[in-house]
Amino acid sequence: MADFPHPEARLVVAGEPDALAGDALTTRIERTAQVLTRLPPGPLFCGMRNDLASVVRYLAAWRAGRPVALLDPDLSAGALTELIARFRPAGLTGFAHAVEGSPRGRRPDAEPHPELAVLLATSGSTGNPKLVRLSRAAVLANARAIADALAIGPGDVAPTSLPLHYSYGLSVLNSHLAAGATVVLTDAGLLERSFWTHLDGHRCTSLAGVPYQYEMLRRLRFDPAEHPSLTTLTQAGGRLRPELVTRFAAVAERFFVMYGQTEATARIAVLPPERLPDKPGSAGLALPGGRLAVDGGEIVYHGPNVMMGYAETAADLARGDDLGGVLRTGDLGHLDDEGFLFLTGRARRIAKIFGVRVNLDDVEGLLRDCGPIAVTSGDDRVTVWAEGLDRDGCGRLARRLGVELRLHWSGFDVRAVDRLPMLATGKVDYRALEARA
Template sequence: MTLVAPTARLVDAATGAVLAGAELSAEVARHAAGYTDAPAGVVFARSALTTASVLRYAGAFRAGRPVALLDPALAPAVLADFVTRFEPAVVVGVGEGGAGAELCELPKGYDDTEHPVLGRCWVRRTAPAALPHPDLAVLLATSGSTGDPKFVRLSRAAVLANAHAIGDALALGPDEIAPTSLPLFYSYGMSVVNSHLAAGATLLVVDGGVLAKEFWQAVDAHQATSLAGVPYNYEMLHRIRWRPGRHPSLRTLTQAGGRLRDELILHFHEQISASGGRFHVMWGCTEAAPRMSTLPADGLPGSVGSVGPALPGGAFTVLADDGTESADPHVTGELVYRGPNVMMGYATAVADTARGDDQAGALRTGDLGYLDERGFVWLKGRLKRFGKIFGIRVNLHDIEDLVRADGPAVAVSGPDRVVVFVVGIDAEAAQALAGRLSERLRVHRTGFDVRPVDALPQLPNGKIDYRALEALA
């Protein structure tokens, strides 16, 4: 298996430049050769949504150099800490990111150079304290956030297995054209790149995001066929009354990165179906390279709320309270995933990059749920997303489900209460909502603090910034 199939194409929306076939293969090989003179060790790649970033990533992959995909807007102090702890052989993409992409000072032991292929980069003068394991291919922060202290270690086999499994599940082929609607350093964004290049499809490199006029101009100009989004993307598109029918080339919508409200899943399913297209709900995590399941398009509307069965090659079981694993329908517990795409383990320092496979293909997801008779997964929330109100344990995910009719909401645990942030309601409605929660859960009214907000804080990858909300609770 290969990351870049012979029919794959890269199209740069900003310049109109196209790399395809033998020319793309040669360009990836040229970037792979660019790492030859760097000392042994991992590559740190500051990765904006540019063709150069994609080529540096694909080149490192082809060269067998483990690459950590980093947000170019990473805080300078965090970048400096990562360099200290992981001792990368080279930091590429030094000039990526534009506004808000401030660099730290040149780390000690590195030279600031201008490489003829890789561009401006920092090159380490000596080898790191530990050499990476030969199977290691990609390092990703566990949530894509700017302050995460650890990376997920993904093997080459895991990345390729997931890319090809996604291609099979979505029937990707050379006629597909996917725009870069998500950051490359975010696992879902990376998987869009991987799955389309591996399937021999076209990757349309376009920056700006789904709310930018220029993004949709590029989609129409280059006849993009699909859109990948997280719940926030679809919430915002719904708010501005976006319709896929306005972009006739679109035929596939995919959603992952968190739970989208059932009513919006059905809304976008109906919209894209009216144009002869399909809507796929997908589920995964960075630790699984990153996708684990997909709901077939014909699973809607009947199975709305499910994230579907495991991708080809994977399987789910449920870890019951007694510690046994079961695939029996309707046994609720922690979901366990097994597949070739499971991570090797975590890394918090350079020594961890030398470790082999700690997982043996098994991943405890930390998500509660059950399997139905068809093997479809139904999620019931996160194990850690619980709070206590006057000593009573409550599921924060369930509370969010109860209030979502009033607007997008996030519940976080505060001291002896639950704080619920709800978008688009006024103070009077917030008070009434707190009363309804009190009655429904039979907990005193003072145990709920409902706060109206204009918008929920977002991480760079489009997910909810729970840490920011917890700090306000």
């Protein structure tokens, strides 16, 4: 695996003229890797920012053969302390909040599996997340398959428009580094002028976004013609409204609609731009090396990029491959006669708000003190159905969720109902609520 990153890969700090590449990049990675080899057994917890130090630490952990958990750098001290207690990391780096005492708990009874490379949280900002165990082979297979499907080459340049602790953002980094391309590191968001200044200054050729970001671009009247080097737009992280797919496909030289899950390292299917007109609503074909099937209405993915399994405690890090390359996605859908995937719903209660995965049951748990509550999902939003609230109460509840989950309050549609619909079993009738949405 020493050929990752590719010898021609380049890292550029936004606004700086020089790139870190070649021997200089290798030297910096190896110097940091030597430090990591001196740590005791266990994973490295990395607060993964869109900056050079974080990326070098990630690549150094890869070089040193040490598993690294790429986590939200702004995790609260309480959430970080809870994860430390469960997973006993060998070290912590890059977090906004200091944690008192030793970063390590009791030494694990068994060392992490030698093929374990990356750990990513499953549930966005809610609950006590399980970690997805990704092998070295899975990370590299997915990076190369994405580079193949999107025709990424050494001349391509991508900005970090998404968080690198998010599987989609990480896959942009990995696929470009595997292909010998360039990644421009920036923490600036799409609403900041500096983002577009750096995108043009570094002649970025592609831009990755989730549905919420494309909604913002629509409101900003984004026109790729104003950015001459930008030829490719990619979209994943949830379903983009069909009218926006049509809009951006019309103005971009290449617009890729994609589908994926953290449990498959990142991406599972890609819709080639030339098939957008005759496959509206499709999530595309399986990535090279992968295969899609349907079992009882549920989408099942077979491929080398499937996770080893979940981890809830440090003991799970020693486990080998539990899934054998087969992932039951929890998504419902069908395949047409050419193998194109069409998604129709979720078998599990997971939603995405602005590209962040949210467990609907966890949201209900957060609101137990608010009386009878039910939570359903829609396109890039979560709907909260609450008994006995007035308009002001609905607004306060949406803002509370925004604060507690560190997401913009507009991602929560709080609606008052006289009484929640119930099934004969005494459970909430979620289908009836979804029909009202």
